Every structure is written in structure tokens, then in C-alpha cells.
Amino acid sequence: MPQVKAPIVTYSGINQKVEFKDPDATLLDCSIINQIPHMHECGGSGQCTTCRVRILEGLQNITPRTRMEKETAQLRKWDPSIRLACQCYVKDDITIQRLVWNSTEINKLQLETLPEGTAEERAIAILFCDIRGFTKIASENKTFDTAYILNRFYTVLGDPILINNGVIYQYVGDEIIGLFGVSGGMQNKNCKDAVRAALGMQYAIERLNRLELIDFDTEIKMGIGINFGRAFVGHLGHPKHKQFAVVGDPINTASRIQGFNKEAGTNLLISESVHKGFPKNTLNLGKKYSNQMEGHEHETILYELIGFKEMDIQLELQNSLDYLLRNEDEFAEKFYNKVFTKSPQTRELFKNNMQSQGRLLTHMLGGIVYSMSRPEFLELGLKSLGKSHARYGVMEEHYPVVLESLKETIKEELGELFTERIGKAWEQALIDVTTEMKKYASIK
Template sequence: MTVETGRLDATLLDVSIAHKITHWHECGGNGRCTTCRVRVLDGASHLSPPTRREAELAQARGWDPTIRLACQTSASGDVTLERIVLSEATASQLRTETVGREAGAERRLAILFCDMRDFTALADSNSAFDVVHILNRFFDALGDPILLNGGIISHYVGDQICGLFGLDDADPARICSGAIRAAFGMVEAIDRLNEDLARSFGIRIRIGIGVHFGNAIVGDVGHPTLRRFTVIGDDVNTASRIESMTKELGATILVSRAVAERLAEGSLSVTATKMTRLRGKRNDIELLAVDGFADPSPFTLAQRSVGRLLDHPSTFAAQFYANMFAMRPELEGLFVNGTGAQGAMLSHMLRSVVSGLETRKHVTIGLQTMGRKHVGYGVELDYYRTFRAAMLKTISDVMGAGLTREIEESWSVTLDVILGLMKEGAGAEFRRN
């Protein structure tokens, strides 16, 4: 699409947002992340020189000159560009840039393996076309929890998926927490997927998940013309062997003691523990079967239900705006160009922020920046009360009988945190003005 701006001080990100173009900016456009990057196709001479922050990021990550940070770049003439980050998967894969990929690097990672049980029987009882369809649905459902909890999908092998956590983080507690949340999210996702598979194919899929924390060597491996990002090492093998023990021990999720020790003592709900000797290992290892957090985060139920709420994002957004305008009709005047494009941005923001409240380093500053920018759009502080009420009403409308009191309370707390951070930013902007 073609857009115009009369502001020479506006960044490329500002222009996108002003024209309701969904443009990732996890840190709120403060140069703390790289999710707003663009590739310049034409008109590079019309762009401002890289800021110090952008130059440091470009050098550290090995960007070519056509890649720019939209939040750090303004234009003085016509420019043709494309957004690079369009999905959770792309945003997640950016974490591999922090690794010394050519020479390889050793990292402390949480490594998750998930495997579909009884795949051979499923393959024998369905056509090849259906098997591929089921596998793609399986990987789609189970990949999202990895991506939404700060991990990347390392690789697929047959009916197995591997996730890595910690490529751009050095906090073992946050790394292991993200991996555990992903495991619990996978169990939730497979339950939802099974509802559909039972109707369509008369089958239900069971899974086993193993999580371990340790050292791994990461980097690009393969023929010079076709190298792939790869993770190798003894602790990677250990994670895979832990997953293979789930069937033998009758558990869905097994984590090593190395993972549990990185979390606060007693934070996991442990159903069983076992000292065992993994295949090919010399020493016993303690494994813990877990089924949740002993003291769940107040955001947990909101995070689990956000995917179901946004199965049809345009419908959710339309219902939200209808509810908000019914509560406060004058707010419709803020949307002079309608709510279609704005609705897409709302759904994207809601899913990303709710899922990443505890695992993404830049969420707080991103929400505060969003609040500051909303002041420029005419948003008053008392509008946030209406937004909250309309959002809770929409959640009730969409979930219907599936909305329990506990889920509603989780969403109430989650919205209070999100809107509280946005109001902090808005309040600072009002004081500055």
C-alpha cells in the first residue's frame, strides 16, 4: 500500500502506526528489540543515517545495509520497503541472530522435546494425505506455545518437535519458566486440537514432553550452500531421552532436576519423582513428573484462553468495538477511518502482550510507550475504564458458557496490569505536556 506523511520527524514505525498497518514493535519503538525492522527496496538515499543504537545492533547481528530499524529511521522522500517480521515465528527466529552462528557458540539453554505417541498406528489407519494434514495441525498447535513463551522451534524430526529457550536471555529462572509454560501450553493446545480431530477423524493424539536445562552448542551446520541452524551436545541428547521416558513412566511432562532447581522451590506441582538411568548415560538422573504450577500466576488462565478467544480475530475485534461504542458512543469519533485495520492491530497486540507478560523482556516499556502514543490520538485517562469494561464484556460474549469465574478473574487481573502500564505512560505524557 502507498501512504503519505507530512512529518519529516516521523519514524517509519510512526508512519505505519498512523496508517493502521500492523507493524511489530515489541519494545514500543525504543530501539531495545529488532522486531520493527524493515528491508529497504528503493529510496535508501531518502532515509536518515543510522542512529548509534541502530548501528550497534546492525553490526552485532550482521545486517546488510538494506535492513533498517523502523523506530530509528525517518524518511525525507519516497521510500519503498517491506516489513520483515510478520508473525510470532519470524519474531522468534530473530533470537538466533544473537548466536555466533558461523563459528558456533556454547549457550546455557532449556531444551524441550515433544513427541506424538503411537504415531505408527495413526499412520497405518489413515491415508498419507490425512497423515500429513494431521501432522501439520499438530505442529501448528504445539509450535505456538514455544513461540509465545520466548522460545524458538529448533527442528522437527518425524512427529517430534524441539524448542530452545534462552538464546537471547541469560536469566536461568526466566529461561526455564518459559520452557515449562510452553510445556503446559502444549498440553492445553493438544486438548483443543483433539476436540476437532475426534470429530473429523475419530482420533485423539497423546504426547510426551521432556525438558532439560544445560549446555548446548548452537550454530549453522551443513553444506556451505545449505546450512541450517542446529543445536548439538550431551544435554540436548539428555532432553530427548527424558522425553522418551514419558511413556515408560506414564507421564505427560517430565523435567530434570536441573530445570526445577532454576525455579523457586516448590513452584511446580510435582506428581511423581524418579531416579533413573537414561539410555547411553553413565549416571542416574532425577526426573519430576509435573502437571502445573503449585501457585499459578494470576495471568495463567488468561494466557491459556487467549488463543481460543482470537480464533476469529476480526469477529472478536468487531464485537469489542461494538461493546465499547455502546458504553461510550463519543469514543467512535476517535476512529475516523473505521475500526477494520485498528481491529487487526488490537487482536495482534492482545495475543502478543498477554502471552508475553512474564517471558518477554520489553513488554513493560512497550506498553508504557503505547500509552504515551495514545495521548496523541486523543485518548484520555478515563477512557481506560471503558476499554476494560468493554474487553471483559467481549470476553464473556465470545466464551459464553466456557467463561468460568476463575478465567474471568484472571482476565480482570491481566487487563489491570496491561492498562496500568499504559496509563503510566499516558500519565507521564500528560505531565510532560
């Protein structure tokens, strides 16, 4: 019998070629098996579209679109070369480009399903954030790299919006606008995402002041206003240059709420409609204001927001994640050393290069924190991760070892930033993750 040659998959960008040995594996499985980072938020069930690739060569060499993939492609107006890696099988050589790389890009995907040329009414939470004190830094520090620090602001303030399922609508001067729920969602979820983002932004600025701006003899302050309401959302503009736009009274009101911070001497204000999005007694509130906004005949009720009453696991994880993974390789090395000391027999389960393995793990931890704001995908993702671990020979008894080692590494890596609250939040999240994965493991 002549030997059948395995198809070759070439990943453009990293220019890596891998053999596609298992005919039952999907193109996404091929990336995972070969440890090539490939987003797959829903765990390969064809729902999130983050595994999308462009087939640069050999489109005829993969299986045709499934019914579900056809529907997705139609809705998003994809040309035939864009495919969902988790839905296609490879018959012969192909060259592909992965299209989604990080959380910023995932958030852009929300905008794809919005109408072109018309606008649809959607119930969204709108967050206006104004940075104060930046101009002082820029003018007083002539030698100081203003562009660098401006980018740091945009990153630390933009991340909490993105990680909480929001989209960054605009950066205007010293102002950032975030929207939550542009592609749908319930009032309580959209409001909670926006409030968590605001609290994350406050934490990020405090840390920036304390750790990075300490030498500049100035303190950056912020004012944030959040409103919830129905606004028109769509891609509007010149036929040749359509842009994502939101229009409506709730947007202007959100901007005015933000502006009212100065008058009230507050940092974070929410409207009554945001407040209504939360169950009773779950928010820690300060003063209450009744204010007539410009252009309104009625009074608008505003509340000063201090935080959540109970610990919010996601907020604690989000606030510690970037610091925790600032040196991914160091984190992974410490972690695996602990695992192999506690349970030496697990060493032989690992066949691949430990550095790339470490990166996959830390990448996955970040992904887990990120997809906690999309629980429907998180569950599917963990199911797929649990199944792949069963294939690697991971047993139920290994999970407590990994859990303990992760907890210890997190505590050590966070150092002085570690608090009991953060420790508890990570512990709870890791228990949830490993409990879900463990369901698919074998018992000795």
C-alpha cells in the same frame, strides 16, 4: 512560497502508498499513523529489531544510521538496505518492505546473534515432545487428509514453544524439539518458559482431541521430557550450507527423559536441573524417579510434572488466545459496540475505518500476550501505546470503560471454554496493561 511536496512511502507487498506528512515522525510512526501493521515490540526504542525494513528504493532519502542502529547492524551483519524503522526519518520518496510479520519470525531473530562456524556454550532448557497415536490416524483414515492434520499438530504444538520465547529446533518424525534461552537468559526464566510451553502443548492436544479429532475414534497422546544444561549452540556445517545446531550431553539426556515417559506411564517429566530453576513449592509434582540414563554413571532424578501450583497468568492467556480471536472482526465489533453503548462520547475519538481499527486492537491483544514473555519490551511497547492514545484524545476516565467492555467480550466469546481462572487471568493482565497506558493519559 512554493508548496513542499510530502515524501511518499510505498509499502511493497501490499502496494500501498502513503504521504509522509509529519517531518518529526519516524518511519515506524508513519506505519502506525496510517494503520499499516508494523511489528514494534520494544515500542520504538531501537532495542528489539522487529521493526526492521528493507529499503527497496530511495536509500539516500532517509537519515543515516544512528550509533545504536550501527551497532545492531554490525552484530547482525546487515547490508545497508536493512534499516530500523523506529530509528529513521524520511526526507524524500522511498519504497520499503517490512521484514518481520509474526511471532514465528521474531523467534528466528534470536538465532541471528549466534556465532558462524563455531559454537558457543549456552545454558538452555531443552524440550522433547513425542506425539503418539498419529500413525494410527493416518493409516486408518485413508481418505483423511493426513497432511492437513499433521500441519494442525505442528501448529498447535509449535505455537506454545514460540509464544514462550523458544525456538523450534527440529521436527523429526513424530517428535518436536524446542529450545529455550539460545540467545541468553537466566536459568529460572528459561526453565519456566519451557515448562509453560509443555503445559500449553498438553492443553492444545487435549483441545484438539476434544474438538477436532472426536470423529476419528482415536486419541492423540504426548510424552514430553525437559532438561536444562549447558550445550554448544551455533551455525555449523558445510561453508556453503551452515545450519543452526545444538550439541551436547543435555540434549541427549532430554531425549532420554522423554523416552522414559513410556516406562513410567507418565506424560511430562522434568529433570532435577529444571526443578532447581524454580523457587521451592511452586510446582505441582507427581511421582519422583531415580534413573540411570544410558551413558551416565550417575543416577538422574526425574519428576512427573502436573502443573504450576499458583495460577500462571501467561499460561491461562496463551491457552485461550487463539480461540478467543478465531474471529477477530466479530470480537472487535462486539467490543466496540459495548464501549460506545457505555460511553457514547468516545465514538467521536475514532476517525478511521472501524474494521481496520478492530484488527489493530485484536492484533495488539495478541501482541501483548506474546510479549509477556519478554517483559522488558512489553513495558516499552505500552509506553508508546499509552502516548499515542493521549494524542488520540483518550482520557484516564475512558480506560475503565474499555477494561469492562473487553472483559465482557472475552467472557462471551469464550463461551463454554470460559473458566473463572481464565477470567481472572485476563482481568489481571488488562488491569496491568491499562494502568501502564493510563500513566500517559490526561485527566478531565
